[in-house]
Amino acid sequence: MLMLAAAGLEPSLSHAARQLGDGGSSWVKFPGDPVLGGKYGTCFDVCVGYERGVYRMWLSWRPKRSIALSESSDGIHWSPPEIVLGPRPETGWEDDINRPGVVRRNDGYHMWYTGQAKGKSWIGYATSSDGRTWKRQSSQPVLSAEASWEGVAVMCPDVMWDGSDGVWKMWYSGGEQYEPNAIGYATSRDGLHWDKYSANPVMQADPRYPWEKNRVTAAQILRWKGWYYAFYIGFRDIDHAQIGMARSKDGITGWVRNAGNPIIRPTPGGWDADACYKPFAVYSRGRWMLWYNGRNDHFEQIGLAFHYGEDLGFVPA
Numbered sequence: 001m002l003m004l005a006a007a008g009l010e011p012s013l014s015h016a017a018r019q020l021g022d023g024g025s026s027w028v029k030f031p032g033d034p035v036l037g038g039k040y041g042t043c044f045d046v047c048v049g050y051e052r053g054v055y056r057m058w059l060s061w062r063p064k065r066s067i068a069l070s071e072s073s074d075g076i077h078w079s080p081p082e083i084v085l086g087p088r089p090e091t092g093w094e095d096d097i098n099r100p101g102v103v104r105r106n107d108g109y110h111m112w113y114t115g116q117a118k119g120k121s122w123i124g125y126a127t128s129s130d131g132r133t134w135k136r137q138s139s140q141p142v143l144s145a146e147a148s149w150e151g152v153a154v155m156c157p158d159v160m161w162d163g164s165d166g167v168w169k170m171w172y173s174g175g176e177q178y179e180p181n182a183i184g185y186a187t188s189r190d191g192l193h194w195d196k197y198s199a200n201p202v203m204q205a206d207p208r209y210p211w212e213k214n215r216v217t218a219a220q221i222l223r224w225k226g227w228y229y230a231f232y233i234g235f236r237d238i239d240h241a242q243i244g245m246a247r248s249k250d251g252i253t254g255w256v257r258n259a260g261n262p263i264i265r266p267t268p269g270g271w272d273a274d275a276c277y278k279p280f281a282v283y284s285r286g287r288w289m290l291w292y293n294g295r296n297d298h299f300e301q302i303g304l305a306f307h308y309g310e311d312l313g314f315v316p317a
Helices: 015-020
Strands: 043-051 054-061 066-072 082-085 096-105 108-117 120-128 134-136 153-162 167-175 180-188 194-196 215-224 227-237 240-248 275-284 287-296 299-308
Touching: 043 096, 043 275, 043 287, 043 299, 054 096, 108 153, 153 180, 153 215, 167 215, 215 275, 227 275
Parallel strands: 066 096, 096 153, 120 153, 180 215, 240 275
Antiparallel strands: 043 054, 054 066, 066 082, 096 108, 108 120, 120 134, 153 167, 167 180, 180 194, 215 227, 227 240, 275 287, 287 299
């Protein structure tokens, strides 16, 4: 888990917003949202880390078809995006690069990312000593769509290092290209060669809940207090999405939804009026911070929400 220090945010929140977020499963959107986008065009699907007093956000930058890095001292005000991994059409699968998942270990930074071309998606792997200059570890994808449920696309890798088992664990999305349909699981010893779980997908749409009945995708997985927590996107239809939460003891089976789902909903008439996508949540200093991309019509930007207190208010649905 990439921990963040949340210094400097409190004065920016109103007293009313702090009160609303004090208990249960309440999440409060930052009143100054969005925090990144605007003149930079569509920015989406982020991964955030905190190092030596600086927040680092790796994001998908659609106008540049690239992964960019932006930095911030407070998690709200971000530097102009800088491309750190760009497309490489000559490989045949990286016309567009997006949807990064970044892990920092003692040996440096590891990134799994989505490459897209010809109406399909694959997952690639790169490493870096500083999080800014990246080297691809293979000219070929490390994960491809092969199983029937994966359709034409695997994308949205979320990876953690399990030091006790000496294994990388990846949760990824598979299915259609426009929006994938379900979430799968795979493991690897070296980050290059992956074994997919035999009973994939490990999470898919639950028709009992109208807000996610169409599909679920793009989960961030956290280990927290003896559980694996999933922050994920649920779709009621292909164009309307919200963010929910579930948990499992092993991160693979027995996922139970939170009764407060969806935890992040579109704001009518707002910058995220049509959909709330791809969450990335971190706990620090008595609160959870969750970045996500919201969409109004065809334009996506990055917003921030807070949940106060360590307890995520998880009540099984």
